[in-house]
Amino acid sequence: MGAIKNKKSGLKSPERLYNRYSGVPVVYVESDEDQYVFGECWFKEQSSRLEFNPVAARQGNAGEATSGCNAVIDAVRAERIAGNPAWGIVDRDAVFSHRRWDLVHETDDRTFDEAKPFGRHVKVLRRWEMESYLIDVPCVEKCRAEYKMGGMRPEREVWAELLTDCQALVPHAALNAVHHEFCEEGVGDGRTNRMVNRSDVENRLIQPALTALAARHATCSERYVQYLSGAEAFDEPGQEDPVRVVSLLRRVHGKAVLSRFESRHGLQSLKGPLAARIKEAGRVPDELKEFVSHAVTEN
Known part of the structure; x- marks a missing residue:
């Protein structure tokens, strides 16, 4: 052949x-x-x-x-x-x-x-991008522990950490939608790495960005509120953290979630190791x- x-x-x-x-x-x-x-x-x-x-x-x-x-x-x-x-x-x-x-x-x-x-x-794909499927807590935590040569944390702790990341990235996703609507360059996936939570993102990223955009697009704040509402709809506050994270991964940027995790723990790119771990663990998504x-x- x-x-x-x-x-x-x-x-x-x-x-x-x-x-x-x-x-x-x-x-x-x-x-x-x-x-x-x-x-x-x-x-x-x-x-x-x-x-x-x-x-x-x-x-x-x-x-x-x-x-x-x-x-x-x-x-x-x-x-x-x-x-x-x-x-x-x-x-x-x-x-x-x-x-x-x-x-x-x-x-x-x-x-x-x-x-x-x-x-x-x-x-x-149901999730925002391929990297969103690499956010698998048992495998993410195993990779972190191996890199740091330390013990594994309880899964509930890691899920809670990732939920904070996803919630912090909801306004990031909405802001990028505003930029896209007005044909402006989007906000990078690593921009929130040093921002602790959603409130920090809103104060240090969203407010200055919308102020700058308003000089060129008078309706940007109104559009942001609408896109934010659409992104927030993916959260399920009444559910357990794993359900909420997986649901939010349909809208927040998976690359940004990984970037925050890597930055916080001082890790290099986890994509390759995570893909291998997910396969070894038999956790390739049914979808x-x-x-x-x-x-x-x-x-």
Whole structure:
């Protein structure tokens, strides 16, 4: 089959010819990190039946996007038209990029899943981004303890810590929505790392940012309140901390949650180790396992 991959053809990429004859479905993902987590860690055992490819590695047609969620959507559409079994995974923030505010603020998983805004072959993650699935308390705490060469803390303590992080990032998410609406550069995921809690974020980040924005956009404070309400709806105050954290991870930025945790504990990037730990512990989310199973069985 390697000879087929190396042959020239009328197709834009040899991989497209290979996939057509091999019959192995390809799942396009947004980044190399996504490919590593999904393809090399969590679903490595499916490599003979399903191939995860970062979309940037694909040679597309003129006019197609070359990176991010739009590139995944373009790639799946083009491959399907060419007769190749292709799928895609995009972060939930893709509906944010496309200004689908109804889905950005949809708290019901079934309603969100059934919407399929980019077609039935593109899976939109329920959580904000791939990193949001790495926030798994037993694995996060194990990685922290190993890095620090110390003991494991009680899970309830770690859940409480992460809930504080998620709540602190609710206004961060709302502020980024305001920036996006007005076509302004967003606030980075590490901006709240030195801010203790939500009140600290509101005083040190939100108020100065809205004051600056008001000079250019008179309605920014009003829009912020609306986006804040939409983000707050993902919290479930009557539930236990684990339920609240997982629910909030649908709207707050997963990269920002990890960044706060790493900064607070003096850690380097946990993404790779966390992905491996989650796989070893058998804690890959059912949502993703169900999608992969569906992609394998329905070409």
